[in-house]
Amino acid sequence: MKKIGIVMGSDSDLHVVSKAVDMLKELDVPYEVHIYSAHRTPEEAKDWARGARAAGIGAIIAAAGMAAHLAGAIAANTTLPVIGIPCKGSCFDGMDALLSTVMMPSGIPVATVAVDGAKNAAILAAEILAVTDEELAEKLESKRRTDAQAVLEKDRTIAAGL
Numbered sequence: 553m554k555k556i557g558i559v560m561g562s563d564s565d566l567h568v569v570s571k572a573v574d575m576l577k578e579l580d581v582p583y584e585v586h587i588y589s590a591h592r593t594p595e596e597a598k599d600w601a602r603g604a605r606a607a608g609i610g611a612i613i614a615a616a617g618m619a620a621h622l623a624g625a626i627a628a629n630t631t632l633p634v635i636g637i638p639c640k641g642s643c644f645d646g647m648d649a650l651l652s653t654v655m656m657p658s659g660i661p662v663a664t665v666a667v668d669g670a671k672n673a674a675i676l677a678a679e680i681l682a683v684t685d686e687e688l689a690e691k692l693e694s695k696r697r698t699d700a701q702a703v704l705e706k707d708r709t710i711a712a713g714l
């Protein structure tokens with residue numbers, strides 16, 4: 553199976569990214585994790601993105617906050633699908649990172665999830681791999697069924713109790 557490449561701009565993003573790691577673990581999807589910054593270590597970020605396909609990576613998750621150019625800088629250096637997670641920082645409720653991640657120029661796409669939306673980033677990355685992996689596709693279907701059951705159980709509880 554291809555693996556997911558996860559990169560974050562700083563270890564201060566780890567509390568967000570760990571939710572993506574947890575989701576990939578739950579789905580038994582292999583991954584590798586790095587800290588590279590679009591601004592502080594631009595050469596290392598570029599080199600990793602350029603080597604990602606040859607390293608067996610099938611999709612990339614890139615998380616960053618503030619002037620969050622990491623996902624775009626990675627996407628500029630690979631044609632693998634890149635999923636951006638804008639991370640909420642101390643200002644602007646993450647709007648700075650959201651706009652920096654989502655507003656990509658035509659030709660270099662970044663599939664941007666919600667601010668701090670690490671779990672969805674992992675699910676989307678798994679869905680990309682599942683296009684050619686029936687077993688993973690079935691795991692994703694099963695998770696949908698389980699999640700739906702959890703909602704219906706809450707519905708039964710609230711309907712009975714109010």
Ligand code: RP5
Pocket residue numbers: 560561562563564565589615616617618619639641
């Ligand atoms: C971004 O700047 C990082 O992704 C992080 O969200 C933010 C702050 O980084 P630190 O100053 O905490 O290392 O590049």
